[in-house]
Amino acid sequence: MVFLEFEKPLENLYDQLEKIRQISEEGDIDVTDKIKELETKIKAKQKEIYSNLTGWQKVQLSRHPERPYTLHYIQQMCKKFVELHGDRKFKDDKAIVGGIGKINGQPLVFIGHQKGVNTKMRQYRNFGMANPEGYRKALRLMKMAERFGMPVICLIDTPGAFPGLEAEERGQAEAIARNLFEMAQLKVPILCYIIGEGASGGALGIGLGDRIFMLENTWYSVISPESCSSILWRSWDYKEQAADALKLTADHMLEFGLIDDIVKEPAGGAHMEPDKMVKTLKAHIKKNVAELMALGEEERIQHRLEKYSKMGQFDIAKAKNKK
Amino acid sequence: MGWFKRLKDGIQTTTKFKKEAPDGLWYQCKQCHETFTVKELKENFYICSKCEHHARIGSHDYFDLIFDGKFELLFEDIRSKDFLEFTDLKNYKDRLDVAWEKTDLTDAICVAHGKVGKRPLCIAAMDFSFIGGSMGSVVGERISRAVDHCIETMTPFMIISKSGGARMMESAFSLMQMAKTSTKLAQLSRAKVPYFSFMTDPTTGGVTASFAMLGDLNFAEPKALIGFAGPRVIKETIKRDLPEGFQRSEFLLDHGFLDFIVDRKELKTKIADLLFLFENKEEI
Numbered sequence: 001m002v003f004l005e006f007e008k009p010l011e012n013l014y015d016q017l018e019k020i021r022q023i024s025e026e027g028d029i030d031v032t033d034k035i036k037e038l039e040t041k042i043k044a045k046q047k048e049i050y051s052n053l054t055g056w057q058k059v060q061l062s063r064h065p066e067r068p069y070t071l072h073y074i075q076q077m078c079k080k081f082v083e084l085h086g087d088r089k090f091k092d093d094k095a096i097v098g099g100i101g102k103i104n105g106q107p108l109v110f111i112g113h114q115k116g117v118n119t120k121m122r123q124y125r126n127f128g129m130a131n132p133e134g135y136r137k138a139l140r141l142m143k144m145a146e147r148f149g150m151p152v153i154c155l156i157d158t159p160g161a162f163p164g165l166e167a168e169e170r171g172q173a174e175a176i177a178r179n180l181f182e183m184a185q186l187k188v189p190i191l192c193y194i195i196g197e198g199a200s201g202g203a204l205g206i207g208l209g210d211r212i213f214m215l216e217n218t219w220y221s222v223i224s225p226e227s228c229s230s231i232l233w234r235s236w237d238y239k240e241q242a243a244d245a246l247k248l249t250a251d252h253m254l255e256f257g258l259i260d261d262i263v264k265e266p267a268g269g270a271h272m273e274p275d276k277m278v279k280t281l282k283a284h285i286k287k288n289v290a291e292l293m294a295l296g297e298e299e300r301i302q303h304r305l306e307k308y309s310k311m312g313q314f315d316i317a318k319a320k321n322k323k
Numbered sequence: 324m325g326w327f328k329r330l331k332d333g334i335q336t337t338t339k340f341k342k343e344a345p346d347g348l349w350y351q352c353k354q355c356h357e358t359f360t361v362k363e364l365k366e367n368f369y370i371c372s373k374c375e376h377h378a379r380i381g382s383h384d385y386f387d388l389i390f391d392g393k394f395e396l397l398f399e400d401i402r403s404k405d406f407l408e409f410t411d412l413k414n415y416k417d418r419l420d421v422a423w424e425k426t427d428l429t430d431a432i433c434v435a436h437g438k439v440g441k442r443p444l445c446i447a448a449m450d451f452s453f454i455g456g457s458m459g460s461v462v463g464e465r466i467s468r469a470v471d472h473c474i475e476t477m478t479p480f481m482i483i484s485k486s487g488g489a490r491m492m493e494s495a496f497s498l499m500q501m502a503k504t505s506t507k508l509a510q511l512s513r514a515k516v517p518y519f520s521f522m523t524d525p526t527t528g529g530v531t532a533s534f535a536m537l538g539d540l541n542f543a544e545p546k547a548l549i550g551f552a553g554p555r556v557i558k559e560t561i562k563r564d565l566p567e568g569f570q571r572s573e574f575l576l577d578h579g580f581l582d583f584i585v586d587r588k589e590l591k592t593k594i595a596d597l598l599f600l601f602e603n604k605e606e607i
Contacts, residue, residue: 161532163552163560168570171580173531173551180505181537185513200489200498201532201551208502222489222498222529232411232491245409246494258495308506309467311499312460313406317429 004060006049010268013042046267053217055243058250059225061217062196066271068278070112070155071097073195076278077285078102081110086137090170093134095126095162096206098141100150103286109145111138111206112155115196128197129162132175135205139179142186151189151289154206159224161202176205183208184308185301189292191285193263194218194250195270210292210304212258213284214250215277216265220258221248258311352376368587377544377587379524382433382448385483389446389591394437397445398468399429403461407494415492418454428453430461431486434469436478440595442602445473448483451525457490458530463500466534470507474514479598481519484535488528501533508537517601519594522549522572522581540582540597543572549580 003011017038024031053061061067074081078101086092098111113130116122138154145152161172183190183206190209198207198220214220223231225243230236253259263284266273292300350364351357354376364371368388369378386394409415423429431453436445447469449456466482473480489497511518520538522531524547532551535541543549550570558565568574575581585593 161551163556165557165561165565165569168550168552168557169578171536171578174536174580176532176551177501177505177534177536180502180533181509181512184502184506184509201501201529204498204501205532208506220495220498222494223491228411228491234412238411242411245407245411246491247407248494253495256495258499305506305510308499308503311496311503312464313404313493313496314460314464315402315404317400317402 002065004057004064006053006057006060007268010042010045010049013038013045017042043267050268053249054240055219055246055249056225056240058217059197059219059239059243059248061269062219064269064271065117067196068270068274069117070110070114070157070195072274073155073278073281074099074101074110074112076275077282078108078110084141087133087140089133089136091131091133093131093137094124095128095130095158096134096138098138103282103289106286106289107148107150108285108289109141109150109152110155111141111152112195113158113203113206115157126162128158129160130158130202130205131162131164131167132170132172135161135175135179138206139175139182142179142182142190146187149188151191151292152186152209153285153289154190154192154209156192156194156198156203156207157196158199158202159197160199161205176201179205180208184304187297187301189289189300190304191288191292193281194220194259195281197224199224208308210300210307211260211288213261213263214253214259215263215270215281216250217269218250219243219248220250220253221246350378353378368590370587375545375586377524377546379451379485381450381452382428382435382483385448386433386435386437386446388587389439389594390435390437390444391439391441392437394435397434397436397472398465399433401430401461401464401468403430403459403493405492406460406496407492409492409494411492418492422453426450426452430465431456431458431490432462432465434465436472439591439598442595442598443476443478444481444594444598445469445476445478446481446483449485449530451485451487454490456486456530457488457497458486458500459490459493459497460500462490463503466504467507470511473511473516477514477516479517479519479601480511481521481594482534482538483521483523484526484530485523486526486528486530488530498529501529504534505537508534512539517597519597521585523547525549527551527553536580541580542583542585542593543575543581545572545584545586547572549575 020031081101083099097114113128114125115128116125192207192209192212194214225239228242229238250262266276270277350359350361352371355374357373369380405416428450432449434447517539520541522543526535526549572584
């Protein structure tokens, strides 16, 4: 198991538990009580640590190397899933995956950022940073979903769209903008889940929909805390302050009315009990798809247009008053 | 022969580049350093008469250049607020106060309704001098209301982009303005009202990745910087120098993301032509 800095008190307890388990396997000493005691201790400690996470700690949890990624969720949730590749224009982007799957008989089109599980795979997936062809593949799949009346499920987990030379040549900005424009008026339901990192336009490029959800230990912001620190503080050392200032946690986003719900994670985060997390997400998708399918096509689009028209915080000034 | 020899050179700057003058009277071209009177510059559409560099100008300068005389400002009463109580090295509230103080503007975008070649047009023009032309809730809301106004009156819409991107101090709210403006433009498109996107130096970040790239027609001023990621970030990512002309208007035209590039001197005529071409009325 990998423990983050603020999880160090837990590491100790888990080590003890592991040792006692070994002892019980080797000999005839009854350690059931001791194990129970330790487990209670772990639970209490977990509760203590995870109920008071700062913005930056949540950012760290969202990047936990053992956290489940898009394909894991899709493959575990669907009885059958076929991955589909390519944007039909230029290339197949490995940082955004997609395909058709079924949950309880309902065909769904899944789209999501994909990160790698080891160094080699992380490079292969470009660390979940998509190029324009990734967004265009996503749009191709959404258009197909629209033709066949299949709801679209987007799983978002990216440190941002890739800031490369070729990405600019092929129109990174146009690809993201086009997706926003088309997703605003797609005829089928769109559900978006932030399952890890939700960084800026790269996340939003597959993140506009009827309902937007965040898993408990994820973040969503216009910029990563690191980049924000480097621009506004002119140093990379203020990421903690930046994470607080950006108010990027799921709780904040729900409070601001910018997302619709928070999906609970198992104690300690999604990676502690991935199976439980998959189950929770599956049930959540099922419920929301059913609710959205009950609405008419035009009604759904109208709701979506109104939802986004309302986003923003501003004052109305008295005439001629500058402030 | 003199008695003394100068060992060090004196003033190094060539006198050609050193021309100090009181503010507001003279203008020095950022590109070729040629100096003009502000009056001369204005008469030449704010273009350097030596190197054709288009100086950065504000929303009201564009309104004066484009509209036939008078125009009406809209939605000026919408104001930014520090909803998140955002503090970095400065408070966002203080930044806003400074911007209001230093400029004649109420935010980074200004909406106006007028006529061009006798045909109605609604223009939303951005101002770089207001917190880097950054997009926050006010920019989103003004565009949103401008779109409603255009649908109601069936008036063609144009946005003049000039922005460093999203306004970080509004965090997720500024990010959602990308979604909001794109959603409103989808509504405009459904109502079959033409939308022209005119990009000027610079157009980057969330602005490019939303309304700037969504025009029925996309066009730009010559040599404007247009892109998603900034050149510095790209350079750091790929760890090599960027090619000459990278992310400039001509580069975007060549890669298929612009319909044409328009010199500021021809801007008004070009827009009038477009309004004429998009108008579906039988000629008498």
